[in-house]
Amino acid sequence: MKAIVAYRSKSGYTKKYAEWIAQELGCDIKEDPELSDILGYDTVIYGGGMYAGGFNGVKLITKNLDKLKGKKIALFAVGSNPGREHEMKVFWDRVLTAQQQKHIGYFYLRGGFDFSKLTAKDKMLMKMLKIKLQKTKERTEDEQGMLDAYDTPVDFSDRENIRPLVEFVLEL
Numbered sequence: 001m002k003a004i005v006a007y008r009s010k011s012g013y014t015k016k017y018a019e020w021i022a023q024e025l026g027c028d029i030k031e032d033p034e035l036s037d038i039l040g041y042d043t044v045i046y047g048g049g050m051y052a053g054g055f056n057g058v059k060l061i062t063k064n065l066d067k068l069k070g071k072k073i074a075l076f077a078v079g080s081n082p083g084r085e086h087e088m089k090v091f092w093d094r095v096l097t098a099q100q101q102k103h104i105g106y107f108y109l110r111g112g113f114d115f116s117k118l119t120a121k122d123k124m125l126m127k128m129l130k131i132k133l134q135k136t137k138e139r140t141e142d143e144q145g146m147l148d149a150y151d152t153p154v155d156f157s158d159r160e161n162i163r164p165l166v167e168f169v170l171e172l
């Protein structure tokens with residue numbers, strides 16, 4: 001099996017998972033991949049962060065599925081949300097059609113949040129969200145957690161989380 005882990009990571013959480021997966025599989029790894037970087041592999045694993053409900057860089061895969069035909073594909077999204085099933089279902093249904101979900105593996109790996117590591121643009125976006133959250137009188141647990149994370153970075157990443165993805169990739 002010739003496999004590659006391709007990923008995009010803004011603040012390092014996806015990078016950490018990508019490195020763990022590549023170590024576990026003993027395979028190649030590529031940051032900020034282009035299509036030509038992944039075409040020569042039988043198995044393509046793509047990871048990216050969740051940003052405002054989107055999946056950083058996943059279009060490289062979803063827009064090129066015709067060119068990736070015959071390959072085993074696994075996706076992993078890294079976010080700071082707790083990964084509740086019904087919430088992640090909404091996300092995955094936006095990324096992949098029901099048909100695609102039958103043969104493409106998709107996994108949520110919880111990352112973290114570190115305000116100090118954000119780009120200027122993301123810092124500004126998050127500051128706006130912070131103001132909005134502060135104005136909200138009755139915050140959900142997730143909203144409060146998000147607000148707390150502005151001052152104290154949180155990191156939920158755990159090597160154990162890669163196991164289901166690794167098993168999917170290794171099974172025939």
Ligand SMILES: Cc1cc2nc3c(=O)[nH]c(=O)nc-3n(C[C@H](O)[C@H](O)[C@H](O)COP(=O)(O)O)c2cc1C
Pocket residue numbers: 008009010011012013014015048049050051052053054056078079080081110111112113114118122125126
């Ligand atoms: C502007 C912005 C938007 C975000 N939106 C989401 C989101 O919709 N859902 C989520 O779970 N996490 C969200 N996050 C948190 C990131 O997904 C999280 O920090 C992730 O670990 C980033 O991975 P990366 O550093 O590899 O890009 C957001 C973070 C920023 C800065």
